[in-house]
Amino acid sequence: MKMTSIKMKKKLEERMNNPEWNTSFNRDKDTFRIEWKHSHQGITVTIPNIIAKYERRGEAALDELEDHIEEALRIMDQTNELSGKEKNIFPVIRATSFPKKSKSGKQMVVTEHTAETRIYYALDLGKSYQLIDQSMLEEEEWTQERLEEVAAFNVRSLPTDMNHDQVAGNDFYFMASQDGYDASRILNESLLEEMKANSKGELAVAVPHQDVLIFADIQNKMGYDILAQMTMKFFAEGRVPITSLPFMYEDKHLEPVFILAKNKPETQQNSGEDE
Structure with missing residues (x-):
């Protein structure tokens, strides 16, 4: 039996059943949203894409989706500090076309590198990372020079097997x-x-x-x-x-x-x- 958007919506509602989250289904856009009740920060997934993965891989696709959503929501709801986590700060290379501001409008910390590349900075969170913005530096009274030095030291400590x-x-x-x-x-x-x-x-x-x-x-x-x-x-x-x-x-x-x-x-x- 073919999986419909309504049936997938019900499957997602069962999996995303958390008293601290709201879920909603947009019938016009065929999307499903999960967000924190207190902050309204959340993630929106496209139902047809989920159905396509489900038809190929079954419940394993939904297990993976659930893990990604939970991790994304966890990161959104936590306040990350740089102090005490110096070993988890790394530089990341991005194209010069990569945005200098986050989706929420915060200015990212960037260092010019070449005509093709720019350096951003990430706080490693284990399964994912958060790009560091200027407000994080200001809140902890870090200078950009200190951030650059810490990140440069850490990247030199990474293994270089080839x-x-x-x-x-x-x-x-x-x-x-x-x-x-x-x-x-x-x-x-x-x-x-x-x-x-x-x-x-x-x-x-x-x-x-x-x-x-x-x-x-x-x-x-x-x-x-x-x-x-x-x-x-x-x-x-x-x-x-x-x-x-x-x-x-x-x-x-x-x-x-x-x-x-x-x-x-x-x-x-x-x-x-x-x-």
């Missing part, structure tokens, strides 16, 4: 630990310097999405083409895409580059430098 692959005489190294901070490791200056010191040719770095960091030891012209194709593929598949442009690493600077087929890349005009 997989190695050799293609057409070029060496490629992939980091994909799935801890949410793979791309952030591009900010580990000692790692970049170590990779540069060990490279046979020119060193390129790519952060196509949040969950991967690629180093390329380019030793011939074909290496540029391979890197360009690889970066575009990862960028298209990423859950949190960042940039399809790789960077050349030289003299402690990251320069975004356009790679033209079978040619050495030309540095992007007006590109920024990493801080």
Whole structure:
């Protein structure tokens, strides 16, 4: 029997039965909302999308949805403090198109990085994280410099295990630990310097999405083409895409580059430098 929106609504109501929450069904938009009674903060899910997952995976899809909703509501309802949680603060790399303000209008703490990327800061909450905004700094009397120092120290403490692959005489190294901070490791200056010191040719770095960091030891012209194709593929598949442009690493600077087929890349005009 085909699952209808009304039947799915009833299933969700049964699962989201919490005395501290309100649930509501919008028949026109075919959405279901769960929110805290006291603050009206909540999350809205699209019923047809849930039905599609349910028809593929059954109750397991609803188990997963329930976990995500509970976690999202828990984070919304807690006041997070930075003091005492210094070890849980990390930088995150985002595209320059990523909003500088939260949905609630709060100004995020950001640091300029390159022409393609910007640094935000996250308080790790275990299963998820919260991006740090200016009001959090002000409430705890933190300076942005202190936040940047703490985050930089923590990213240097992350493991740097990589997989190695050799293609057409070029060496490629992939980091994909799935801890949410793979791309952030591009900010580990000692790692970049170590990779540069060990490279046979020119060193390129790519952060196509949040969950991967690629180093390329380019030793011939074909290496540029391979890197360009690889970066575009990862960028298209990423859950949190960042940039399809790789960077050349030289003299402690990251320069975004356009790679033209079978040619050495030309540095992007007006590109920024990493801080």
